[in-house]
Amino acid sequence: MAYKPTANTEARKAQTRQNLLNQGLTLVNEGGFKSVTISSVAKRADVATGTVYRHFTSKSHLCTEIFQLGTEREVGKVREALAQQGDVATLLENATRVFMQRAIKGRQLAYAMIAESVDTELDEERKRYREVWAHTYEPILQRGVNEGVLPKQNVAISAAAMVGAMAEVLVGPLSPSTHHLEVNELIDAMVDFCKRSVGAQ
Amino acid sequence: MAYKPTANTEARKAQTRQNLLNQGLTLVNEGGFKSVTISSVAKRADVATGTVYRHFTSKSHLCTEIFQLGTEREVGKVREALAQQGDVATLLENATRVFMQRAIKGRQLAYAMIAESVDTELDEERKRYREVWAHTYEPILQRGVNEGVLPKQNVAISAAAMVGAMAEVLVGPLSPSTHHLEVNELIDAMVDFCKRSVGAQ
DNA sequence: CAAAGAAGTGAAACGTGATTCACTTCTTTT
């Protein structure tokens, strides 16, 4: 008589869970973490609020996972760009473009992921991911330094600083309202900035 | 019989108001905006919660003024550094050091001022101040470009990016816990980074 | 000093959103 869900049932449950995360991410996309409430997520995913608690122990837990999902996705894309063949300057340029381009569509998301503060728990997670970001850029910088095409520098700091620079221009003067600036102009400027900042060319 | 407060009484009131702001700023310093509540500020200033509403129409209003107070202070210091005599590279270096040094003691404050999101109203204010920051650095960059010591570039973007870079390393890998890094090492690295990023030597 | 009005008080009302839990529905097992 003892009931154990079959693989199939478990899969369905997992799907609900995943759906909650996806809908949550969508919400962040649209209005940042501040628009994520248990009921807003539940409504989007078309389940009751109580159901959310069958999958996540607390709102913090839910937000943390949403954050991870979103960040992992972006980091992955940048890693991909950096894993290609090519010289340091080119790869750096490509990675910058990928990061910027993706962040611009989905600016709200980028902002939420990089800066928006929610609660202590999520802030901790974000701190961890700052390192992930830095580590994403570190290898290419290190390679550049080793090859002698980049000047000697603390690559960890340079990497973090580069990410910060990109993040800032995304949420700063270039807010959706302020359009005295073409998107491409911005990206080009940042490509130059990033290259110069680490001493490429 | 109609009572009108004398200058003296008004001064005392103004003092209460100022005290609320100062105590609020202290709280931000210690625990970010999230630790600012009407009652925490009131308690610190040793007045009742209701009193706060005699001076500020709402929590948002209070936070906005605290934010302005804190930011104005920092911007002022950097402006001062940039107003000295000297060549572009030197002034830039000095300004970077001032910014970084001040932000490091008072990291929580720096973070709160630059990134911590609180409510829509304050976010608006922060957006305004991002421009202020950018404008603070713009003139020196423009001068550098004019003098030909810096390469042609979009100085507004460069300025914003520089600020972002500094902000990031302040809240990132260099969190209070992570001390594998000397403060001076960090500052030096950022001075180099900033100079390179705008193409100074 | 008495009246008028400003400044200050703080307990209570409110608002918002997280969390709980008794209950229903769906799946599996015998």
Added chain:
DNA sequence: AAAAGAAGTGAATCACGTTTCACTTCTTTG
């Protein structure tokens, strides 16, 4: 098909901080 347990529900409760307001205290004026 009945029992056992998992998944899902959503109204009710709770937590926590903001805001209000009737009231007290302080200051000024005639």
